[in-house]
Amino acid sequence: MAGSDDFPLSSSTGGFEGARELLAHEVVVIGGGLAGLRAALAAANAGAEVAVFTKVHPIRSHSVAAQGGINAALREDDSVESHAFDTVKGSDYLADQDAVMLLASEAPDRVREMEHWGTVFSRAEDGRIAQRPFGGAGYPRTAYAQDRTGHNLLHTLFETALGQGIRVYEEYFITRIVVSGDRCLGVVALNIREGQLHSIQARSVVIATGGYGRIFDRSTNAVINTGDGASLAYRAGAPIEDMEFVQFHPTTLYGTNILMSEGIRGEGGLLWNGEGERFMERYAPKAMELAPRDIVARSIQTEIDEGRGIDGKPFVHLDITHLGAEHVKERLPGIREICINFAGIDPIEKPIPIQPGQHYSMGGLACDSDGATEVTGLLTAGEAACVSVHGANRLGGNSLLETLVFGRRAGVAAASQAPTAPEPDEALMDVALREEVARMNGILMRPVEERHADLKERLQKVMFEHFGVFRNGPVMKEGLEMVQKIKAALEITGIDYHGSVFNQALVGYLEMESMVELAEVIAMGAIAREESRGSHSRIDFPDRDDERWLKHTFAYVGEDGPIIEYREVTLGHFEVKERVY
Amino acid sequence: MRLRVQRFEPGRDTSPRYQVYELEDPPGQTVLGALFEVQDRQDGSIAFRYSCRGAVCGSCAMLINKVPRLACKTQVSDVMEGATSNLQTFGTIDQDVEDWDPETEILVEPLPNFPVIRDLVVDMTRFWNALEEVEPWMVPAEDPPEGLERPMEHGDVVKLERLVGCILCALCSGSCPIVHDEPDFLGPAALAKARRFYEDPRDVRRDGILEMLYTEEGFEGCDLIYNCVKVCPRNVAPGGAIRKLKKDAAKLPALERGRNGI
Ligand SMILES: Cc1cc2nc3c(=O)[nH]c(=O)nc-3n(C[C@H](O)[C@H](O)[C@H](O)COP(=O)(O)OP(=O)(O)OC[C@H]3O[C@@H](n4cnc5c(N)ncnc54)[C@H](O)[C@@H]3O)c2cc1C
Ligand code: SF4
Ligand code: FES
Numbered sequence: 065m066a067g068s069d070d071f072p073l074s075s076s077t078g079g080f081e082g083a084r085e086l087l088a089h090e091v092v093v094i095g096g097g098l099a100g101l102r103a104a105l106a107a108a109n110a111g112a113e114v115a116v117f118t119k120v121h122p123i124r125s126h127s128v129a130a131q132g133g134i135n136a137a138l139r140e141d142d143s144v145e146s147h148a149f150d151t152v153k154g155s156d157y158l159a160d161q162d163a164v165m166l167l168a169s170e171a172p173d174r175v176r177e178m179e180h181w182g183t184v185f186s187r188a189e190d191g192r193i194a195q196r197p198f199g200g201a202g203y204p205r206t207a208y209a210q211d212r213t214g215h216n217l218l219h220t221l222f223e224t225a226l227g228q229g230i231r232v233y234e235e236y237f238i239t240r241i242v243v244s245g246d247r248c249l250g251v252v253a254l255n256i257r258e259g260q261l262h263s264i265q266a267r268s269v270v271i272a273t274g275g276y277g278r279i280f281d282r283s284t285n286a287v288i289n290t291g292d293g294a295s296l297a298y299r300a301g302a303p304i305e306d307m308e309f310v311q312f313h314p315t316t317l318y319g320t321n322i323l324m325s326e327g328i329r330g331e332g333g334l335l336w337n338g339e340g341e342r343f344m345e346r347y348a349p350k351a352m353e354l355a356p357r358d359i360v361a362r363s364i365q366t367e368i369d370e371g372r373g374i375d376g377k378p379f380v381h382l383d384i385t386h387l388g389a390e391h392v393k394e395r396l397p398g399i400r401e402i403c404i405n406f407a408g409i410d411p412i413e414k415p416i417p418i419q420p421g422q423h424y425s426m427g428g429l430a431c432d433s434d435g436a437t438e439v440t441g442l443l444t445a446g447e448a449a450c451v452s453v454h455g456a457n458r459l460g461g462n463s464l465l466e467t468l469v470f471g472r473r474a475g476v477a478a479a480s481q482a483p484t485a486p487e488p489d490e491a492l493m494d495v496a497l498r499e500e501v502a503r504m505n506g507i508l509m510r511p512v513e514e515r516h517a518d519l520k521e522r523l524q525k526v527m528f529e530h531f532g533v534f535r536n537g538p539v540m541k542e543g544l545e546m547v548q549k550i551k552a553a554l555e556i557t558g559i560d561y562h563g564s565v566f567n568q569a570l571v572g573y574l575e576m577e578s579m580v581e582l583a584e585v586i587a588m589g590a591i592a593r594e595e596s597r598g599s600h601s602r603i604d605f606p607d608r609d610d611e612r613w614l615k616h617t618f619a620y621v622g623e624d625g626p627i628i629e630y631r632e633v634t635l636g637h638f639e640v641k642e643r644v645y
Numbered sequence: 646m647r648l649r650v651q652r653f654e655p656g657r658d659t660s661p662r663y664q665v666y667e668l669e670d671p672p673g674q675t676v677l678g679a680l681f682e683v684q685d686r687q688d689g690s691i692a693f694r695y696s697c698r699g700a701v702c703g704s705c706a707m708l709i710n711k712v713p714r715l716a717c718k719t720q721v722s723d724v725m726e727g728a729t730s731n732l733q734t735f736g737t738i739d740q741d742v743e744d745w746d747p748e749t750e751i752l753v754e755p756l757p758n759f760p761v762i763r764d765l766v767v768d769m770t771r772f773w774n775a776l777e778e779v780e781p782w783m784v785p786a787e788d789p790p791e792g793l794e795r796p797m798e799h800g801d802v803v804k805l806e807r808l809v810g811c812i813l814c815a816l817c818s819g820s821c822p823i824v825h826d827e828p829d830f831l832g833p834a835a836l837a838k839a840r841r842f843y844e845d846p847r848d849v850r851r852d853g854i855l856e857m858l859y860t861e862e863g864f865e866g867c868d869l870i871y872n873c874v875k876v877c878p879r880n881v882a883p884g885g886a887i888r889k890l891k892k893d894a895a896k897l898p899a900l901e902r903g904r905n906g907i
C-alpha cells in the first residue's frame with residue numbers, strides 16, 4: 065500500500081496519505097439514505113457481506129427531509145394499473161413502462177414492510193395506513209407519517225440496519241470509482257475525520273448517493289446534495305441519462321427555499337396571486353392546485369414573471385388559513401414549525417409566501433430495473449439513478465417509493481452477482497489509491513485563484529437563470545459557455561486550508577467538481593432537446609415532439625466534454641397521449 | 646455583527662482558542678448561515694457539521710451563547726436579543742470566555758460533553774453507542790400479516806409521534822449534567838428512544854425494556870434535571886419519557902435489576 069514514505073507531506077504541514085490498510089467488502093453501498101440502506105439490507109438478507117460508506121451519518125441524509133408521503137395502491141378500490149398509469153402520464157410518457165409497472169406492483173409490499181419494521185404511519189379511521197391525495201394522481205394513494213414521512217422511514221431503516229448489524233463507515237467521502245476495462249473493482253474514499261485516503265475493494269458497488277439539487281440556486285435540497293456518485297460513475301465511464309429533466313417544485317418558502325410540501329395542497333391549500341385571484345383556474349381548471357408539479361410551477365412562475373406576485377415581488381401565497389388550527393396542527397405540524405422558524409409566519413393565521421425552486425433530479429445514472437449500469441459490478445438506486453420511472457416529470461410520492469423498490473432490487477442483484485465476480489485486483493486498486501493521493505495533494509498545493517465557494521455560487525445562479533423553469537435556446541447556449549468557464553476556473557484553483565482532519569474546504573472542492581461536471585451535461589442535454597416535455601419547458605419549442613424526441617438522452621464522458629446519444633423509450637402498457645389535467 | 650468561534654486544530658493546538666469573525670450584516674439570518682458566510686468567504690479552515698439547513702437532520706448541534714442549539718434553527722437576531730438561559734449549568738456552559746462581549750458578539754462553541762475533533766465538530770461515538778445499547782429496533786409481537794399492515798389506533802399513533810420525532814441531534818446529551826459527570830450514563834436521547842419502543846403496541850418487549858434499563862447507566866441514573874426538555878428542538882421531552890420509565894418500572898413487582906446490575 066501507498067505509505068507515508070511515498071507522500072512525505074505530513075498532516076501538520078498539510079497533505080494527505082494513503083492508508084496502509086486495504087479495505088475489502090463483498091458488496092459496498094455508497095450512500096446511507098433510503099436507497100442505500102434498503103439496498104444494504106437486501107444484500108445482507110441475500111447472504112452477502114455488506115458495508116455502507118456515507119459522507120454523513122445515515123440519518124443526516126437528505127431522505128430525512130421528505131415530507132409528503134409515499135405512493136402505493138394499498139386499498140381494494142385502487143389498483144397497480146392506475147398507479148402505473150398516473151406515473152406514466154405524469155412522466156409525459158418518457159418513463160420506461162416496464163420499470164413503472166414494477167414500481168407500482170412492488171409498492172404495497174415495500175410500504176407495508178416499512179410498517180412491519182416499525183414505521184409509525186398516520187392511520188385512517190379503520191386503523192389502516194392513511195393516504196392523502198397528491199398531484200397528478202387519480203386516487204388518494206400517498207401514504208404518510210404526518211408531514212415527516214422521510215424522517216420516519218429513514219429512522220426505521222437505520223434502526224433495522226442497526227439491529228441487523230450492517231457495517232456503516234460514516235463520514236467517508238468517495239473520491240473515485242475504480243473501473244478497469246468494463247468492470248468496477250471498488251472505490252477510493254477519503255476518511256474525512258482521519259484525513260486519510262482508503263482504497264476499498266468490492267465485488268459489487270451500489271451507488272445510492274442521491275440527487276444533485278444544489279447545482280441550482282433556490283433548491284429545496286440539503287446542502288450536501290451535490291450528485292457525487294452519479295458524477296464519479298460518469299467520469300468512470302458509465303452513461304448518465306435524461307439529465308436535462310430537473311423538477312422545480314412549485315411551492316418553496318420564499319427566502320430559504322425550504323420545501324412547502326405538496327401535502328399542503330393535498331390537505332386543501334389554495335394558491336392566490338397579488339391580485340387576489342385563484343390563478344390555477346387559468347392553467348388547470350379541473351385539477352386546480354393539485355395539477356402535477358411542472359404545471360403548477362410554470363403557472364406560478366408565469367404569474368410572477370407577469371408582475372402578479374404579491375406586491376409585485378417574486379412570490380405568491382399558499383393559503384391554509386381556512387383549514388382551521390386543529391387540522392393544521394394535526395396534519396401539518398412540521399410545515400407550521402418551518403414557517404414559524406424560518407419565515408416568522410404562523411400559517412394558521414397568515415398565508416405562506418412561496419416561489420418555485422429546484423427540487424428533484426429525474427435524470428441520473430442509467431440502469432436497468434435491477435440497478436445494473438453499463439459497467440459490470442457497478443449498480444445504482446434512488447435519486448442518483450435513472451431507471452427510468454419518472455421520465456420527464458416525477459409525481460410526488462414516487463421517489464421515496466423508488467428508493468425502496470429499486471434499492472431492494474439493486475441490493476439483491478449486487479449480492480447475487482458478487483460470487484461470480486473475478487478475484488479483486490489489488491495492484492490496480494493500489495495504483496488508483498496512489499493516483500488519488502497525488503490528486504488530492506495537487507489540489508492542496510495549487511494557489512487559490514478563486515474561492516471555490518464563489519465559483520459554486522456563480523454556477524448555481526447560471527443554472528437557475530439559464531436552465532430554470534422556462535428555457536430558451538440562445539439563453540441556454542450562453543449559460544453553457546459560462547458553465548464551461550467555471551469548470552476551467554475550478555480546475556486551476558486550489559483551496560485555502562491544507563490540514564487533513566475534517567478538511568471541508570477539500571470536501572467542498574470535490575463536491576464542486578461533481579456539480580460542474582453534471583451541470584455541463586444538463587446544459588448540453590437541454591440545448592439539444594428541441595421540444596417541451598414535462599419539466600423541460602422551452603419557450604422556443606413549446607410543444608412536445610414525439611416523433612423526434614420520445615427518447616432518452618444518454619451522456620458519456622468524452623475527451624472534450626460529454627458525448628450525447630439517444631435510446632428508445634420502453635412503451636407497451638399505455639398508449640402515448642397528450643397530457644391534459 | 647461578530648462571531649466569536651472556538652477553534653481547535655488537532656496536532657497543533659494544545660487547547661482551544663477563540664477567533665473573532667466580522668460579518669457585514671447578518672447573512673441568511675441563521676447562525677449556520679453566518680458560519681457558511683465565514684467558511685465560504687473568509688476562512689475555509691473552519692469546520693462544522695451541516696446537511697439539511699432546515700432543522701430536520703440533526704447535524705448542526707452546537708453551543709451558541711452558552712445554550713446548546715441547532716445552528717440552522719437559531720436566528721442571529723434572536724441570539725443578539727440575548728434571551729437568558731434557564732439551564733442548570735455545568736462544565737463548559739459554566740465557564741467564562743475571556744473577552745467575549747455578549748452585547749456585540751455571538752459565541753459559538755462545540756456541543757459540550759463530547760470530545761472535540763476539530764473546531765465545532767465533536768466525536769459522537771458515545772451517543773451512537775448509547776443508542777445501540779437500548780436496542781432501538783422493532784421486535785414484533787408476532788409475525789406481521791402477509792400482504793397487510795398491522796392496524797393501529799389513531800390515538801396510539803398520536804401518542805408515539807412526539808417520541809418518534811427525535812432527530813438524534815444530541816442537544817439533550819450536550820445539555821445534561823449527568824452525561825457530563827457519569828461517563829457510562831446512556832443519556833436522554835437513547836432513553837427516550839427506548840420509551841418509544843416501550844410505548845409501541847406492536848413491540849413485544851414491553852417490561853423487558855424496563856428491565857434492561859433499570860440501572861444507573863439507564864433511567865435510574867437520571868436526576869430529572871430537565872435541561873434536555875428545555876433544549877430539545879423537536880419537543881420530544883426526553884426527560885418526561887425517562888420520568889415515565891421510572892414510574893412504570895416502580896410499578897413492576899420484584900423487578901430484576903437490569904443486565905448491567907447496580
Ligand atoms: C425537501 C424534500 C422533500 C421531499 N419529499 C418527498 C416526498 O414527500 N415523497 C417522495 O416520494 N419524495 C420526496 N422527496 C424526494 C426524496 O426525498 C428523495 O428523492 C429521496 O429521499 C432520495 O433518497 P436517496 O437514498 O436516493 O438519497 P439521499 O437520501 O440523498 O442519500 C444520499 C446518500 O449518499 C451519501 N453520499 C453522497 N455523496 C457521497 C460521497 N461522495 N461519498 C459518500 N457518500 C455520499 C450521503 O451521505 C447520503 O447518505 C423530497 C425531496 C426533498 C428535497
Ligand atoms: S430528544 Fe430532542 S434534543 Fe435529544 S436527540 Fe432527540 S431531538 Fe435532539
Ligand atoms: S443542518 Fe440539519 S438540523 Fe441543522
